[in-house]
Amino acid sequence: MTRVIYDSGESMHKEAKDMVSRDVNLPKGRFPDYKTGANNTIIEPEEAPKSAPLKEIVAKETAQLLQQQKRLSVRDLKEKFEKGLAGAAKLSDEAKKREAASLDRQVLLKKLRDVLDSLKGRVAGRNRDETEEAISLVEALAVQLTQREGELIHEKVEVKKLANFLKQATEDAKKVVEEERALAIAEIEKAKLAIERVEKAWLEHETVATDKDQQELEELRNEVREARRIKMLHQPSKVMDMEFELQALRSLVLEKSQLCAQLKKELAMIKKLEEVKSTIFELQGNEVLGSILTIVCQVDAGPNISTCLIQWFRLLPAGTTRELIRGATKTMYAPEPFDVGKVLQAEIMLSSEKAAVTTTGPINTAAGLDNYVGSLYKLSDSEFTVSVIQMNGQDFASKSVHTFHVGRLRLKLRKGRSTKAKESYSNKMMLCGSRGGGNAAAKAVFWQARNGQIFTLAFQSERERNAALILARRFASDCNVALVGPEDQASVAMS
Known part of the structure; x- marks a missing residue:
């Protein structure tokens, strides 16, 4: 049998209020998070470490920006303000989301209150008491939510003020940057004009100085001529000596010309x-x-x-x-x-x-050889592919390919990574074309690197052989060395 207890609403409201004030703990700034245990006992969770309010964080960052404003450059200040503006926009978006969430919670609490009210009329006894306790708890939550909404509205107003302040500061920073840029451009243009004026003045000064130097040089030449003329006028004996020397030279030239004509006649007879x-x-x-x-x-x-x-x-x-x-x-x-x-x-x-x-006439050079040698002379080292025909007068057994290096300071013969001979230009070195005859003589050279080391090298073409000879002799001449063949300087009289 169910027992029904009738009681007035004031006593129930007072009892529900006492229960809420005794059992419920609503942390400020968030919805309560609790669990129910045995006999409907509320179990509170462990409190998480409190985080600083968003308003305090924004205020702290604003103070830091204001302190750094005096020692930041205009560009850095602009970047800081733009970052702050972006942060303010982000905070505004978060405030809007929280406001929407708060409205949703108000609607949910109102619906929950209506459901509990309708449930209250349908139950009796202990269930009715529990329903009234739940209604009181919902009302307390609504009060807490209203307070939180007020705080959110206040924070929203502060965030809007901060956003407006940062936006204005960003605009001011942009204006300052543009002004500084305009000033810098103006200074650069002034510097360019000054440089042009200096260059123009320098060119004019140089031209005037050159003309002046030429004029002074011509005046000095005229003075030297006049001094020589005056000196010759005051030294007539020297003039007579010069005239006698000229007469002697004329007679000597006449004798030489007669001797030359006689020698030509004898040479013609010998040729016949x-x-x-x-x-x-x-x-x-x-x-x-x-x-x-x-x-x-x-x-x-x-x-x-x-x-x-x-x-x-x-x-x-x-x-x-x-x-x-x-x-x-x-x-x-x-x-x-x-x-x-x-x-x-x-x-x-x-x-x-x-x-x-x-031969019917002098030996002519090969076509294009001078240009080829000229291009090689610009290099510090030229390589030619050769084959060793003889070494120290003995036929070379191996016909492998070697590399002949013609450098500015030395000649070198290599096979792969090993060096067969390497000598600097000296009077003991000899280099000339091969004189032993044979069909390959036009491609071969005789090279004496030093005493006791003699090679006969065959090039791949006549052009490379002649280019290597000319190039080596030019480099040796730069080192004050004459590269010739054996006894090339010896000459004999015509028989």
Whole structure:
């Protein structure tokens, strides 16, 4: 049987109020978070460490910005204000979200209150008491929520003020930046104009100074001429001595010219005699650098040229002397860069007399060789691919590929990473074209690195061989060294 207890509303309200004030603990600034245990006892959770209110954080950052404003640059201040404005906008958005959440909670509490009121009329006894306690708890929560809404509204107003302040400060910072930029541009333009004026003045000064120096130099020249004229007027004996010297020189030149004419006549007669003797032999081949000259016999019944002694010479431009080309004792000879511009002559020793064959004109250089050498001369080191034919007079067994380096200070022969020979330019070094004859003579060179170390190297082409010779001799000349062949400086008188 159910027991029904009737009581007035005031006693129930008072009892519910006492229960709320005795059992409920509502922390300020947030909704209560609790659990119910046995006999409807409220169990409070462990309190989390309290965080500083958002208003205090904003106030602290604003104070720090104001303190740093005096020692920050305009650009940094602008960036700080923009960051603060972004933070204020973020806080405003969070306030709006909290306001919306607060409205949702008010609606939920109102609905919960209505549900509890409707439930109150349907239950009796202990359930009714519990319902009234729940209604009192909901009303207390509504009071707390109203207080929180007031605080949120106040914080929203403060955030709006701060946002407006930061926005205005950002605008002011932008204006200051633009003003400073305009001032900097103006200063730069003034500096450019000043530099142009200085350059113009300097050019004018330099032009005036040059003209003045030229004028002074011309005046000095005139003074020197006048001084010389006056000196000659006061020293007539020296003038007479100079006249006597001129007369002696004229007579000496006349004697030399007569002697030269006589020598030309004798030379013409010698050439005629040699032409008669040399009709048996003839030189074949292009008279140009990079070719091979060969002595051939024009008469079928003529002497066997392979058994004759042969010697090649260079005829000097004067025509009175000739240079012996040591080692050139074969029927074939490949001209080298030393022979360019000179006439070559081969002397054949027969049993009872001599015969000589001579090129029709000076040896010409190869086309494009000077430009090729000029481009290589700009480099500090040039590499050429070669093969070693002989080493110290002995045939080289291996025909492997080597690299010949022509540098500004030294010559070097390498095979892969190993160095076969490396010597600086010196008077003991010799370098010339190969004079041993053969079809490969136009591509080969004779190189004596030092005493006891001699190589015969074959290049891949006649152009590379001649370029290497010219380039090495130029670099050696820069070091005051003359790279020649064996006894190239020896000359003999014309027979």
